[in-house]
Amino acid sequence: MEKTLNSLNPMQSYLTPSEDYTRETSTFTFDFEKVATEIRKLRPELFYKVQSIVEKVYQGRGPGHHMMEKDTLRLESNKLAINTINALYEEEGINEQWIIDNLDEFTRCLMGTGCINASTSTKYSVHYFLYTKSLKNLGTERHKEYLYRAANLTDLGAFGMTELGHGSNVQSVETTAHYDHDTRSFILNSPTDTSIKFWLGNLAKTCSMLVTFAQLFLNGECKGVHVFLVPVRDKETHESFEGCLIGDCGDKLGLQGVDNGWIKFADYRIHKDMLLNKFCDINEEGEYVSAIPKDNKRFAYHMAALSGGRVLAASNGADISLISTITALRFAACRRQFSREKGKEETHILDYPLHQSRIMPLFAKSFTEMVSIQGIWDDYSKMSDQLLDPSNKAGEYFHLVSSALKAVVTWNSYETWKESRLSCGGFGFSFLNHFSELGNTADVNQTWEGENFVLIQQSCKILLKNFANMIRGKKTMKTCEFLTPDSPDDYIFEGSFLNLKDLFKLYTHHANKCVHESIAKIQADSMKEAEERLSRTEIWEKHLFYTFIPMVKIYLSRYTMEAYLHFLKKFKNSPKSKEVMTKVGLLGYLSEIIKFEGIFRESISKEQIDEIKEHCITLCKQLRPEIIGLTLAVPLSDKVFGSIGKSSMKPYYEFMKSVKETPGCFDKPKEWKYLYKSKI
Numbered sequence: 001m002e003k004t005l006n007s008l009n010p011m012q013s014y015l016t017p018s019e020d021y022t023r024e025t026s027t028f029t030f031d032f033e034k035v036a037t038e039i040r041k042l043r044p045e046l047f048y049k050v051q052s053i054v055e056k057v058y059q060g061r062g063p064g065h066h067m068m069e070k071d072t073l074r075l076e077s078n079k080l081a082i083n084t085i086n087a088l089y090e091e092e093g094i095n096e097q098w099i100i101d102n103l104d105e106f107t108r109c110l111m112g113t114g115c116i117n118a119s120t121s122t123k124y125s126v127h128y129f130l131y132t133k134s135l136k137n138l139g140t141e142r143h144k145e146y147l148y149r150a151a152n153l154t155d156l157g158a159f160g161m162t163e164l165g166h167g168s169n170v171q172s173v174e175t176t177a178h179y180d181h182d183t184r185s186f187i188l189n190s191p192t193d194t195s196i197k198f199w200l201g202n203l204a205k206t207c208s209m210l211v212t213f214a215q216l217f218l219n220g221e222c223k224g225v226h227v228f229l230v231p232v233r234d235k236e237t238h239e240s241f242e243g244c245l246i247g248d249c250g251d252k253l254g255l256q257g258v259d260n261g262w263i264k265f266a267d268y269r270i271h272k273d274m275l276l277n278k279f280c281d282i283n284e285e286g287e288y289v290s291a292i293p294k295d296n297k298r299f300a301y302h303m304a305a306l307s308g309g310r311v312l313a314a315s316n317g318a319d320i321s322l323i324s325t326i327t328a329l330r331f332a333a334c335r336r337q338f339s340r341e342k343g344k345e346e347t348h349i350l351d352y353p354l355h356q357s358r359i360m361p362l363f364a365k366s367f368t369e370m371v372s373i374q375g376i377w378d379d380y381s382k383m384s385d386q387l388l389d390p391s392n393k394a395g396e397y398f399h400l401v402s403s404a405l406k407a408v409v410t411w412n413s414y415e416t417w418k419e420s421r422l423s424c425g426g427f428g429f430s431f432l433n434h435f436s437e438l439g440n441t442a443d444v445n446q447t448w449e450g451e452n453f454v455l456i457q458q459s460c461k462i463l464l465k466n467f468a469n470m471i472r473g474k475k476t477m478k479t480c481e482f483l484t485p486d487s488p489d490d491y492i493f494e495g496s497f498l499n500l501k502d503l504f505k506l507y508t509h510h511a512n513k514c515v516h517e518s519i520a521k522i523q524a525d526s527m528k529e530a531e532e533r534l535s536r537t538e539i540w541e542k543h544l545f546y547t548f549i550p551m552v553k554i555y556l557s558r559y560t561m562e563a564y565l566h567f568l569k570k571f572k573n574s575p576k577s578k579e580v581m582t583k584v585g586l587l588g589y590l591s592e593i594i595k596f597e598g599i600f601r602e603s604i605s606k607e608q609i610d611e612i613k614e615h616c617i618t619l620c621k622q623l624r625p626e627i628i629g630l631t632l633a634v635p636l637s638d639k640v641f642g643s644i645g646k647s648s649m650k651p652y653y654e655f656m657k658s659v660k661e662t663p664g665c666f667d668k669p670k671e672w673k674y675l676y677k678s679k680i
């Protein structure tokens with residue numbers, strides 16, 4: 001077994017196994033090689049290549065790293081990004097053309113750095129997934145040179161959508177771009193304080209280029225929001241150009257290595273060709289031309305071209321959940337507190353059912369989320385071109401699933417991170433155990449790439465629209481085919497809670513039921529007497545929190561469960577592995593029923609809820625001998641884990657090593673004499 005572990009987990013090859021490691025890896029019963037291989041296959045090989053490159057490029061960074069000056073930290077994130085790309089050029093033979101042709105896959109793989117250094121991966125994502133992708137999807141032949149320069153990092157880009165006054169409501173941004181036909185240029189202005197572009201990653205100190213969203217005006221008439229390519233810094237001097245006032249956004253709750261900046265334009269001119277003109281242009285006569293005449297529709301095309309960031313955030317959210325729970329599990333398998341039996345050795349905290357119930361279901365849920373997100377990435381990479389057309393059904397499907405996934409997974413991730421950090425006691429609070437950076441990223445994941453509450457509303461709309469389509473006899477999306485035209489009959493669960501397929505039927509019933517209940521509430525409010533009747537908007541807003549959003553949450557659980565059932569098929573020739581992986585799924589989805597008890601109440605009795613709780617306790621107990629083996633089968637670099645989470649399972653040794661290596665550990669304070677100045 002040791003040999004098998006070593007072959008898949010390179011970190012093990014140089015370890016002298018600790019007692020805890022040896023004990024924990026001698027108890028699991030599944031086929032490690034099979035499980036580790038299937039998990040690994042969920043992501044492209046390049047993802048792991050990036051991880052191993054970052055491990056190399058990253059060497060030499062000590063535990064005092066977070067104490068670096070902000071500017072040094074920021075330059076360091078850039079250097080790490082550049083060195084990783086250079087190594088990929090040399091070792092993998094990738095080039096600009098490959099990056100441009102495979103931008104989604106490339107960005108997905110660069111996320112391999114995400115939990116090792118969140119600032120660096122944020123810089124990559126802003127540059128490649130927002131800036132470069134805007135050039136690729138919204139630009140044309142005339143922007144090709146910029147596209148290549150972006151791909152090979154000759155230019156570093158920022159992305160300017162958000163303003164001080166408007167984040168989620170992009171259509172109302174106030175930055176203006178007035179067209180001047182005499183000089184063939186656009187004049188950019190930030191006419192108000194609220195129109196200052198704010199929060200832009202890479203802008204404050206490092207980028208030379210920016211894509212920015214602004215209202216296009218032609219002869220005084222507003223043509224709506226358009227996207228422009230804007231040079232902001234002279235690369236010879238690194239000074240910003242006149243007309244671009246650039247500043248730093250100040251300290252944040254985290255991600256100090258990212259230079260988020262703000263910019264105020266004052267009569268700043270850019271050539272007319274800097275309009276990203278895939279969907280519209282100004283012709284030689286100075287007229288506005290577009291194959292998509294309606295402003296709203298054109299805006300939708302611009303936004304659709306940038307989708308995908310949601311999957312990026314969800315994927316990062318699921319990784320944070322996995323890293324947090326894996327750290328908590330490995331630590332708990334080593335940590336002893338109190339003894340169950342008087343006079344006996346202290347008990348490992350992971351052997352307390354209380355501790356198991358706190359962490360193991362969270363690990364199980366994170367695992368199932370990770371599986372389904374990797375499936376969505378595969379879909380996204382395949383469908384990316386179709387997504388440029390928002391009226392394409394594939395685009396709508398992707399919008400529904402990715403918006404729901406981003407919101408729900410990043411919400412879960414924040415909760416999972418918090419519980420995992422608490423479960424490590426004081427160790428969880430030490431910077432050396434990585435919870436600080438993980439938590440800050442889990443936090444901001446809920447806000448950027450579409451604020452969660454704003455985003456999930458879009459999934460609510462699409463789900464309800466598909467139901468309406470079905471009622472009208474129109475085609476619904478495949479993912480909505482579980483909906484029935486008539487309200488489902490009362491349903492008493494008679495299957496087995498320990499059968500994932502039975503659980504899937506239960507979730508399907510409730511996902512359908514929740515949509516019907518939502519429709520019933522809309523209808524009831526629409527049919528009220530005139531004086532009580534609410535407008536369509538009021539009805540919509542009234543039911544979002546308690547009815548529509550839970551509806552999407554159940555829909556999403558059903559969706560991820562379907563993906564997980566599909567994943568289990570890979571183990572059909574490995575019964576023991578299938579059994580263990582099934583238990584992981586059961587634990588994740590049964591514990592969720594307890595969380596959603598209100599929704600399931602109609603078909604599950606109080607006694608059955610108690611039965612589910614018993615099952616969760618038993619599943620934790622049954623998975624206890626498997627769980628550390630499972631954490632080792634997840635192919636995440638050891639660098640993503642802090643001292644107490646490393647696969648060596650020597651938490652005290654690793655932790656004290658880092659503590660002692662932290663600069664200043666043994667220094668006395670410079671002004672120590674002051675300590676003796678008391679006059680009392």
Ligand SMILES: Cc1cc2nc3c(=O)[nH]c(=O)nc-3n(C[C@H](O)[C@H](O)[C@H](O)COP(=O)(O)OP(=O)(O)OC[C@H]3O[C@@H](n4cnc5c(N)ncnc54)[C@H](O)[C@@H]3O)c2cc1C
Nearest residue numbers: 159160161162166167168199200201447448449451453454
């Ligand atoms: C670290 C960081 C980096 C960022 N990087 C970039 C970047 O590189 N480029 C860029 O363009 N932007 C960037 N952003 C901005 C980010 O995309 C926005 O913060 C995000 O879109 C949310 O917008 P907002 O902050 O204006 O919040 P708002 O949209 O004002 O939302 C505030 C609150 O109001 C609620 N709300 C909004 N609308 C409704 C509604 N209709 N109904 C009910 N509630 C509502 C939201 O749920 C939220 O809780 C970054 C932000 C951060 C924090």
